[in-house]
Amino acid sequence: MIKEIIHKNRLYALIIKETYQNKKGISFFTKDNANQQIGFMSHPKNYKIKPHIHQKRKTKIFITSEVIILQKGKLRVDFYDTKKKYLFSVNIRKNQIIMLVYGGHGFKVLEPVKMLEIKQGPFISNKDKVKFGNIDEKKIKIKKI
Numbered sequence: 001m002i003k004e005i006i007h008k009n010r011l012y013a014l015i016i017k018e019t020y021q022n023k024k025g026i027s028f029f030t031k032d033n034a035n036q037q038i039g040f041m042s043h044p045k046n047y048k049i050k051p052h053i054h055q056k057r058k059t060k061i062f063i064t065s066e067v068i069i070l071q072k073g074k075l076r077v078d079f080y081d082t083k084k085k086y087l088f089s090v091n092i093r094k095n096q097i098i099m100l101v102y103g104g105h106g107f108k109v110l111e112p113v114k115m116l117e118i119k120q121g122p123f124i125s126n127k128d129k130v131k132f133g134n135i136d137e138k139k140i141k142i143k144k145i
Contacts, residue, residue: 001016001017001019001020002014002015002016002017002020002029003015003017003145005079005090005143005145007079007081007087007088007103010102010103011101011102012079012087012100012101012102012103013077013079013090013098013099013100013101013102013105014029014030014038014098014099014101015090015092015096015097015098015099015145016029016038016096016097016098016099017096017145018093018094018095018096020040020097021040021042021095023040023042024042025041025042025043026039026040026041027039027040027041030099034065034099034101035061035062035063035065035120036065036067036099036118036119036120038067038097038099061120063101063102064119064120064123064128065099065100065101065119065120066099066100066117066118066119067097067098067099067100067117067118067119068092068097068098068100068115068116068117069097069115069116069118070092070093070094070095070096070097070098070113070114070115071094071095071113071114071115071116072094072112072113072114072115073093073094073109073110073111073112073113073114073115074091074092074093074094074109074110074111074113075091075092075093075107075108075109075110075113075115076089076090076091076107076108076109076110076140076142077089077090077091077092077098077100077105077106077107078105078106078107078108078134078135078140079103079104079105080103080104080105080106080132081103081104082102082103082104084104084132086135086139087103088141088142088143089140089141089142089143090142090143090145091110091142091145092145104132106134106135
């Protein structure tokens with residue numbers, strides 16, 4: 001159900017396969033120390049979640065992580081190290097979720113997609129993102145997940 005994408009002992013991404021929807025109750029897929037948390041909840045009618053407030057606290061975030069929820073289609077995710085060197089690619093499909101944690105990444109739409117992207121803010125384009133060239137299609141290496 002959960003696939004960690006690891007390269008040289010670093011977690012680059014977490015892929016949550018579509019079977020997550022079969023879980024009951026509350027399931028968190030991320031570790032407690034992750035800078036972004038992903039959980040799934042499935043409750044019966046009339047179940048109550050207690051009212052609550054999230055405490056104000058100061059947190060330092062050193063890198064922006066992104067969560068992509070693929071609602072439709074098929075997407076290739078290309079992974080790069082922090083020096084912009086291409087590593088490998090994975091394909092994700094409808095109803096899968098990917099949390100991009102480390103290194104660089106790019107995308108190629110393989111089938112028309114509809115997706116949601118969630119990341120920490122505020123986002124300042126010229127300070128938070130450095131764009132670079134795509135990998136040559138002949139060098140793509142698909143990693144099975």
